[in-house]
Amino acid sequence: MRRVWWLWSACLLMVAPACSGSESSPRGDGASFGGLLQAVPDTDAARRNPVYFGNLRALRDGEQAASSEDDLGLLFGRSGGMAFLPEVFRLGPNEPEFADYLGFDTRQIEAVLEFGTQPDSVALLVGTIPAGAVEQGLRSSPGGDSLVKEKAGDVTLLSLGEDDTTEFENVSPIRRVGQPLRMAVVGDMLYWGRTDDAVGSALDAADGSAPSLADDVNYSAVAQALDAAAVVNGIIVAPAAGERWSLAGLGETFQDDSSTVTIALLYANPTLAAAAVPALRTHLESATSLMSGEPWSQTLTVTEAVADGVLLRATLSSTRGGITSRVVLGQDNLLQF
Secondary structure: OOOOOOOOOHHHHOOOOHHHOOOOOOOOOOOOHHHHHHHOEOOHHHHHOOEEEEEHHHHHOOOOOOOHHHHHHHHHHOOOOOOOOOHHHOOOOOOHHHHHHHOOOHHHEEEEEEEOOOOOOEEEEEEOOOHHHHHHHHHOOOOHHHOEEEEEOOEEEEEEOOOOOOOHHHOEOOEOOOOOEEEEEEOOEEEEEOOHHHHHHHHHHHHOOOOEHHHOHHHHHHHHHHHHOOOOEEEEEOOOOOOOOOEEEEEEEEEOOEEEEEEEEEOOOHHHHHHHHHHHHHHHHHOEOOOOOOEHHHOEEEEEEEEEOOEEEEEEEEOOOOHHHHHHHOOOOOOOO
16 A cells, blocks of 8 residues: 555645644534535546535434434434435444444534545544544454554544455455545544545645635535535535536435425526526426426425525425435436426
8 A cells, every 4th residue: 555645744734734723624614514515625526426415413403312323213213214424334333343443433423524436435524533542443343453553743544455455354344345444533523535545635625735625616605505504414416417507505404204405506697596496496396207207296395496696595395305315316307407
């Protein structure tokens, strides 16, 4: 494995440089979508793929679970089974060894974000995640005796496995196929990926030494619209089927089996945004889902739709919780009008 882990100036590596005496990272409110976007590097790959966000703290609404298993039950119970957790969490949290090998469990996570595609995707976790506990957990995992630890200022870097290799003998709940594991812990943030470059690029974006998606006024505006709606699940996605908008945000809050959906669509100018308001209403009243074959009007009802400059903001009631994730993953035509 490249034993580099970004060995340039320690100040450049830090999510919030200790040299300047600033707080830990990322810049801004790390528990918000807009705050976490500051750790997403502005690359073609990041722009081409959806960026996913989950506010677990808001979903819990002050309730504390007695165990990780109870916490998962709480999160999924309050979201119709659709609470967002990064890919690295989707297969193992119910296994006892999962938390043992990590040094923490879901109760210590307040917010999450995921961007990119494998092998270069990165999960960002905000919460109470001590670097020492993570190191101890990883050392107890299969293959943990080869754990490499490095320090760069306030950043603790932890590595298992070689880049572009698979260690089937070290398969575990945190390395499902024995894939490499790269973690960086700084302040209340943990970065989790498979490659040095992927995690290193996120650290560079977060500390301001490289551009982030939060530096783009369009991404920032869409993320802020979702944060203003206090969504617990959020997705930002670029157009893929000739849509007239240039960037879209979808967010959701849950009420039993139903949900409230927030849509934020960015247009090139205010005229297009204003024209899109009646077009969206007409689309939802008359179009049919490509996935289910059902009219959108059977599932979604527009309660508000307004143009705010170049941004269309809409609030919908949904009889089917988790619909935003299904639309993006299934490439459905909800926003194709």
